[in-house]
Amino acid sequence: MTFTNLTKKNTVLIMIGVMMSILLASLDGTIVTTAMPKIISSLQGFDYYTWPMIAYLLCITISMPLFGKLADMYGFKPVYIFGIIVFFIGSALCGVSQNMMQLIFFRGFQGIGGAILISNSLAIIGVLFAPAERAKYVGIASSAGALASIVGPSLGGFITDNFSWRWVFYVNIPIAIIALIIIILVLPTHKAEERKKVDYFGAVALIVALVPMLLAFTWAGKDYDWNSVQIVDMLIFSAVMLIIFAVIEIKAEDPIIPMTLFKNSIFNFSAIEMFLISAVMMGAAIFIPLFVQEVTGSSASKSGAILTPMMLSLIVGAMVSGVLVSKTNKYKLQAIIGFVIAVIGSALLLNLKVNTSNLQIIIDMIVLGFGIGIVMPIFSVTAQSAFPESQIGVVTSSTQFFKSLGQTIASSILGTIMSTVVTNGLKDLDTTGLPASITSVLKNPNALTGGGDSMKSIAAKLPKEMLPRFMKLIEDIKGILSNSIHSVFVICVVMSILALVVVLFMKEIPLSNTKNSAEQ
Structure with a gap:
């Protein structure tokens, strides 16, 4: 085609x-x-x-x-x-x-x-x-x-x-x-x-396999415990259905996701990298605004504005990467450099504290965004170039499938990690001497959101002698939220390092300057 x-x-x-x-x-x-x-x-x-x-x-x-x-x-x-x-x-x-x-x-x-x-x-x-x-x-x-x-x-x-x-x-x-x-x-x-x-049978099997798996990752740690019967059963069911899906695809005349794609190491590496880097990007995009608004105390509009430099640097990184690949016909070195920068950027986020300035957050996010931008376009290109043009549609959609899957799973798992750390931290919060009504508010995770309005209304009603202790508890709560987001960024660093290690083993194939010479 x-x-x-x-x-x-x-x-x-x-x-x-x-x-x-x-x-x-x-x-x-x-x-x-x-x-x-x-x-x-x-x-x-x-x-x-x-x-x-x-x-x-x-x-x-x-x-x-x-x-x-x-x-x-x-x-x-x-x-x-x-x-x-x-x-x-x-x-x-x-x-x-x-x-x-x-x-x-x-x-x-x-x-x-x-x-x-x-x-x-x-x-x-x-x-x-x-x-x-x-x-x-x-x-x-x-x-x-x-x-x-x-x-x-x-x-x-x-x-x-x-x-x-x-x-x-x-x-x-x-x-x-x-x-x-x-x-x-x-x-x-x-x-x-x-x-x-x-391949309608394959399509149905894939839907039946993925829906319970993604719902399990969405509900786990929120509506049900990770080891609950509901979550375990859904994950086991999904695993069985994925095996059935693979069998159907092997026998299908024209499968949705040909199992032959996975015989190509370039495709496998590209799928893994798309999964990992999209998960890292999702972690930053979701939790940085939360940190800025609820920990440092900035407004919602400002927290949104702080995302802008990251996305702009991502665009610049993607364009720079695209030009370099076009000029050199190679991609592995650019991918390694991009992942190194992404590792540095995600590691910088580990330094975020309650008193971190917005300028420092912006600088850290620019570094991370530039690294992600460099690598993001590369793996669509490499996967496409490893197959004939007649398969470009299914190859592209399959790599994007892994990107979307990475975003979905990252959203639920990272959210679960954050909420677990917050819940445990609030349980250990020392509220001795405060009225039960105030204690119940302080230990409710919902009190962490909303720009601190609920806390301000409580502070306005407290006796003056209680205010210093109450304000100290507010800072402790911000610290708990900061620690929970820190835990999320630890996972992002691990995923960035894993992506860097994986790309080191990726084979580089030459990129042609003509349309009809994609590698088989």
């Missing part, structure tokens, strides 16, 4: 459409976060606070391999158009949701469209450009995702405060329409020479 005789103008327009699609799918993963408090207030769904995000991420993770295979079979254009339409309809339905169950369902539907947009956007780049050029354009396209990370939370808060939370979803509609028009008019029809049966 190859695009031929494309003019420079058409190539630019296709890239614009691709970047708008990536922006759509990525923005919807971040813009909703700041709107969720008003959403649950409007729809009366506090108990389901995280489920709209989980539904979106689950459906993205599960759908990527299936639609990557469909793109290889039926061509990128019809699948891509279908993805934009699904995302368009899903956004509109989310906006008109009347209760949390509707919103959760529609978010999952929207996630299917998001999966198509993310996986097939990178696959289209893989066909548009020669292997040595791909890193540069993957880096450029990935900047749309980074832009979504930068503006998403702030934009979501602005829209929610000034209009309605429903417009957080409606804002997707005009962008989707523009992207749809561009893709219909400019993207060439592009089909494989031979069609095979869709």
Whole structure:
């Protein structure tokens, strides 16, 4: 499968459409976060606070391999158009949701469209450009995702405060329409020479395997203990279903995730690295704003603004990496350098304390973002270059599957680590002599959030002689939260080091300057 005789103008327009699609799918993963408090207030769904995000991420993770295979079979254009339409309809339905169950369902539907947009956007780049050029354009396209990370939370808060939370979803509609028009008019029809049966049994087996596993990682340590019957049974069931899925894929005429991919060491290394580096990035993106807002006492808007330098350095790193790979036709040295910088950046986060300045946090995050930016585009390119162009769709979607899986598992496991450390720390908090009503508030993890408003209201009612002790306890509580986030960053450092060690053993294959010479 190859695009031929494309003019420079058409190539630019296709890239614009691709970047708008990536922006759509990525923005919807971040813009909703700041709107969720008003959403649950409007729809009366506090108990389901995280489920709209989980539904979106689950459906993205599960759908990527299936639609990557469909793109290889039926061509990128019809699948891509279908993805934009699904995302368009899903956004509109989310906006008109009347209760949390509707919103959760529609978010999952929207996630299917998001999966198509993310996986097939990178696959289209893989066909548009020669292997040595791909890193540069993957880096450029990935900047749309980074832009979504930068503006998403702030934009979501602005829209929610000034209009309605429903417009957080409606804002997707005009962008989707523009992207749809561009893709219909400019993207060439592009089909494989031979069609095979869709591996529906494999798709069902993968869904049945992944849903309980991801739910187990989401619930463990929060709703159920890690060693509870519910969590253990779900993980065992998932393991059995993954084995069944592998058997189905081996026998399938045209599997969703061909087991032959795992015979290629380049693919295996790329999948592992995408999993690890996306987990590290997720750890920083989730817990740095929490640290800034709740430990150092900065405002929510400022905590969002502090993420900006990291994402900007990530964009710069991705572009620098792409240019270097394009010029040298090599990638291993850049990957090693990127991981070394990522290790340094994640290690710097271990120094964060209650009295750490925002400037120091920004510097640390710039270092980490630059390292992540260098390595992130590399492994899509290397995996694509290790296979013929007829498999680019499934290879790309499979590597993105591992990236999404890393984000999902990291979110739940790191959150569990933080909450466990906080809970244990609050249990040991010495509140001797304080009224029981105040003690119960101080030892409630919910008191750690909300910018300390609950603590201020309590302090205003206390006798003056109790204030010094109370304020000392507040500092102790900030220390507990700081320690819990420190534990999260320890895991991020370990994952960064593991990623560095893994890349040292990765074989480097030459990247061709022509479109049709991908390695078998």
